[in-house]
Amino acid sequence: MSLQVDIRKSFGDYTLDVAFEAGDETLGFLGASGCGKSLTLRCIAGIETPDEGRIVVNGKVFFDSEARINLTPQQRKTALLFQNYMLFPNLTVADNVAAGIGREASKEERAAIVARELDRFGLRGFGQRYPAQLSGGQQQRVALARMLAASPGILMLDEPFSALDAHLKGVLEQNLVSLFEAYKGTILYVSHDIDESLRFCDRIAVVDAGRIVEEGTGDELVNHPQSVAGLKLSGCKNATPARRVDEYCVELPQWGIRVQTETLVPANVKCLGVRAFYLECAEGPGENCYRMRVDRVSDSRFERTALLGFVDRPYAEKQAVDFDDNEMSYLHQHAFWRISKHTDKVLPREGDVLWIRIPSDKVYLVTH
Incomplete structure (x- = not known):
């Protein structure tokens, strides 16, 4: 089984321009809403027609703009699972x-x-019921059963869990495990959820503004992101513009600080990232230690997240702004710190001024 895609399609100011290959594997498309993930699947299925390019599935040419080949969706025999399952209500x-x-x-x-x-x-025993008589989870299972029954040349799933609550999502994910185990071939899986992609996908393609900006295993994306989009989609809360100072130092103009790094700084570095749970308390001044003010706190079940403002900003390009003046600029000047509630240390509170360290071996540097 194989898939080769190299297509372009323009919509005014927006252009989809993707090229990739896949074999007997589950390839995830990870990206924000509107980046081109679903459009790519629709082009493969024949619902949308690219302006140019080529699509080949298992040696069969689905689309070739130069050869004027454009098979109908029925001729392509793909299986595309939408968010709403698309069951026939009268059957x-x-x-x-x-x-x-x-x-x-x-x-x-x-x-x-x-x-x-x-x-x-x-x-079993549900065959004579109608979709309206089923729960949302049962409807999804019917849709998955229909996909396998059709013996498609390729399986494609477009954010199948986006409308489900957390509990139901966890239960229904097991249905996908059954689907993937039963199907031998190429599976394309669209999601904006990194954890979901990690659970199901052998490889992940990060899509941003109509283009694939990086591809790799889940481990590579999480531990060695190569792009700003990949950095943010991997769950990194702190991603800020950076410029090179020397081989092991970058300047962060939005935060107004400089950070020492263990890895060599690329000449064309674009962004620095550090995960919120890597920040740590410090006793006082030192390498990558900064005085920070806790401007906000918010709690989840097991963690507290603190929004930290830099008290000293010697390398800032602009003066600090208030939240009421410009919300986005205000947030971009802050760092996120995530702390487990299961700790013997006092949790940070709004108004606290602390020394916080950014470990030099825990930062990511990306170039595009």
Whole structure:
């Protein structure tokens, strides 16, 4: 099984320009809303037509602008799972599952395929119900069963959990495990959730403004991000513009400080990142130690997050602004610090002034 995509499509000021290959694996597309993830899947499925380029699935040319090839969605025989599952409300569960099975299959074969997929997804006994009689989780399982029953050349899932609460999402993720185990071929998985992508995907492509800016394993993305988009999508709360001072030092104009690094600073460094839970208390002045004021705190179940303002900003390009004057500029001048509530230390409180250290071996430097 294989997939080769090299396409471009323009919408006024926005252009999708992606090129990638995939084999028997789950390739994730990770990116913010509107970056081109879903559009890429729709082009592969034949719902959208690229302006130019080529799409080849398992040796079959789906689209080739030069050769004037553009197969219909029916001819492509792909499976694309949307967020709302797209079940036929007037068909029973069994008929929904059978909807994608080719006409060449006999009545007995169709019945056997439907029974197999209903059983696989825990839907035995639901065949004669209608979608409106099912829970959201059951509807999703019907949609997944329909995907496998059709024996598609490629599976594509477009943020299948975006509308679910956390508990139901955890339960239904197991349905995807069953789907992925049963399917041998290329699976494309769209998400804006890094943890979701890490659980399901062998490789992850970071999409930003219509382009793939980096590809790699989940471990590579989390521990060695190569782009600003990848840095932010990997869950790094602190990402700020940087410029090189020398081989092991960068200046951060929005924070107004300089940071020493253990890794060599690239000449074209663009951004520094440091995860919120890597910041640590310090006794006083020292390398990468800064006086910081706790301007806000917020609590989750197990953590406290503190918004830290730099008291001393000798390298700032602009004066500090208040929240009421410019919310985004205010936030960009701050660092996030995340502390476990399960600690014997006193948790930071709003108004505290502390010495905070940025470990030189815990920073990321990206160039694009």
